Amino acid sequence: GAGVSQSPSNKVTEKGKDVELRCDPISGHTALYWYRQSLGQGLEFLIYFQGNSAPDKSGLPSDRFSAERTGGSVSTLTIQRTQQEDSAVYLCASSQSNSPLHFGNGTRLTVT
């Protein structure tokens, strides 16, 4: 079946602009995660959605970052007033209960 789908695959934006990154999880997966990977770095946890529970936002680096998940499926990560340090690959993953995370191919964000 289809895997986790992310769009766009690449995004170049000017400093100060807002961007939206989209994630389509695997159908039926109740959990959805956003991670960020900077060049040469490990994965940094951003936010976690599990079913209808309140999301775990503890990893969001600033109030410029927000995410929502509509209807328990598609998720959008929004970064307002982008800064150069926001440049990274943003990875989305989904999973079913007690199953491994399945990652999408990521969105490479470049802030100029």
Add this chain to the structure above:
Amino acid sequence: QKEVEQNSGPLSVPEGAIASLNCTYSDRVSQSFFWYRQYSGKSPELIMSIYSNGDKEDGRFTAQLNKASQYVSLLIRDSQPSDSATYLCAVGSNFGNEKLTFGTGTRLTIIP
């Protein structure tokens, strides 16, 4: 602050030899441990999970866990050039769905 430490490498291993990748973690209550493989420009893919002390074997891969020493390792037997990738260690606090803490990864190169 939960931490997962890995030697960034690069680790070079001759084809056919055993590659040994190591990871230490700081959170004593960690319960789940994962190894992900990430090819350059690609998303991470799960190759091993381990939850109990001891060894777990899957084909050419063996994961080893020592909770007392807060240490987890991955052995790759009969290394192949296709094993060349970055290997990410990830640690979780529960057995089920939850955010994982990732190490920065070890870059492995298999020399033909």
